[in-house]
Amino acid sequence: MPYMCAGVQDLSEETLAQPPRILTDYLNGLMISCDHSERGCTEVLPVSGLQAHVPECNYRPIVCTNEKCGQTFNQEDLTEHVINACEYRLVHCSDCEDDMIYKKFSKHACIISKDLNEMGLEWSKVKNILTEMCYSQQVICDLQKEILNSVESLADDKQNMTTPSQLPSPNVSTHIMAMGGRNNEGNLCSVEVLYPGSQTWTVLQPMQESRGSAASVMYGNDVIVIGGRSIEGCSDRIERLSVCKPFKWIPLPLKLPSKCCGHKVVVINKCLYLVGGHAGKTPFNTIYSILLHPPYTVELKYELEQAVCFHGLQAFGVCLLIFGGSPSGTLEKAVNTVFSYNTVTNEVSVMKSLPFAICDVASVRWKNNVLILGGTANNGISLNTVILYNVKGNTLKMLPSMRHARSSCAATVFGDKVIVMGGYDWCTKKYLNSVECFDPDRQVWEELPAMNKARSEATAVDYAGL
Secondary structure: OOOOOOOOOOOOOOOOOOOOHHHHHHHHHOEEEOOOHHHOOOOEEEHHHHHHHHHHOOOOEEEOOOOOOOOEEEHHHHHHHHHHHOOOOEEEOOOOOOEEEHHHHOOOHHHHHHHHHHHHHHHHHHHHHHHHHHHHOHHHHHHHHHHHHHHHHHHHHHHHHOOHHHOOOOOOEEEEEEEOOEEOOEEOOOEEEEOOOOOOOEEEOOOOOOOEOOEEEEEOOEEEEEOOEEOOEEEEEEEEEEOOOOOOEEEEEEEEEEEEEOOEEEEEOOEEEEEOOEEOOEEOOEEEEEOOOOOOOEEEEEEOOOOOEOOEEEEEOOEEEEEOOEOOOOHHHOOOOEEEEEOOOOEEEEOOOOOOOOEOOEEEEEOOEEEEEOOEOOOOOEOOOEEEEEOOOOEEEEEOOOOOOOEOOEEEEEOOEEEEEOOEEOOOOEEOOOEEEEEOOOOEEEEEOOOOOOOEOOEEEEEEEO
8 A cells, every 4th residue: 555644635625725925916916918819809907807807808709699690799799780780680570560580571571562562653653754755745755865876876986996905904913012121131122922823922133222111102113112221220212113024123313301211101193101200219200292203302291299100001082091100119109099191281180099009000991991900019919900990980990800910010902802911929029921811801811822031021012913
């Protein structure tokens, strides 16, 4: 029989000793993310508060209460779905006093009968009016026929006059180009392209200088890359690449008003607008307009109340929308502000704020919305969140999160889909070469072929190629 110490007891709640208070206080004070962070919750709270927060979290998954639905939603979205959106919700027919699911309501006999009656009545009225017009105003009827014949003739003439160069080419497709950035090798000058249908990225001629945290834009058939960080520090130089072969990078005879990185650019009415950025420890609060063609003028248009860098920027009509960023260049000072600058009136207005402070973001325009993708929170955590910001309605909502947390990633639009590439994960301390695609219609993220190089702080454009 094995020997057992007389002091050994079976473990139970009664025999376990309470840990020292200093240990429990320390553990309860540790900060932890919410259990539902992957669903969009950005709360970071002490361990002691987690148990109370999780059951009340707006991002807690809840199954639709309507029978046969079975879909899962965040707690904050459930009520809207159950009452107004679920195809299995109960609706009431006021004609026959029956209750039925919404999915079958459009085929309900009362609804069909009512629609047919209304259509028959309206058509009878139209028919009577047309008959009266034809009998009482025969001249007008004849004139209408002549006008119709003339319109058809003009349409035929226009079709015959259209040259092949005016018609869209069936071979034109969208390409995605990723440029520069940084990884463990340092700042990069490399360039690679993903062609439609390809399973690999193709390496192109590198840029003339390394560029991390640069900005880029399409200007006609040219890719324009502006500023960025190189081995020599921040750059004030601009270079362009014509997407019409052969590919060759050419410097523009123009310099930025200051050496900078972490800035953003857009084009409105053939004029480049440069917003924010920083040079070393000096962040900028400026908005410049720059002509990319002779006479290459540079004009200071506006000075914001505070500096901004590593922000999001998109153009809507004549307005620039500035999302988040940092006024100091540090993560701790990230903001959640949104501003609109009118390039015509030279005025700035305050828009609805983002749900949390964020910098190092990527942004793209999608229809009447801006998608703010990834970024870094002011506690230094890389995010996989996606915010849909409706500009006209001045509203926002959270979309399904990306598969990977990405700080300083690049993004662009590919047809009706959103492409996000690269970035850096502060949790794993790794540069990313992964690429993922968001389908807004199906609300899902899918993996795409990875880039040849991992790259954070890269810049990207999409362009039409042959």
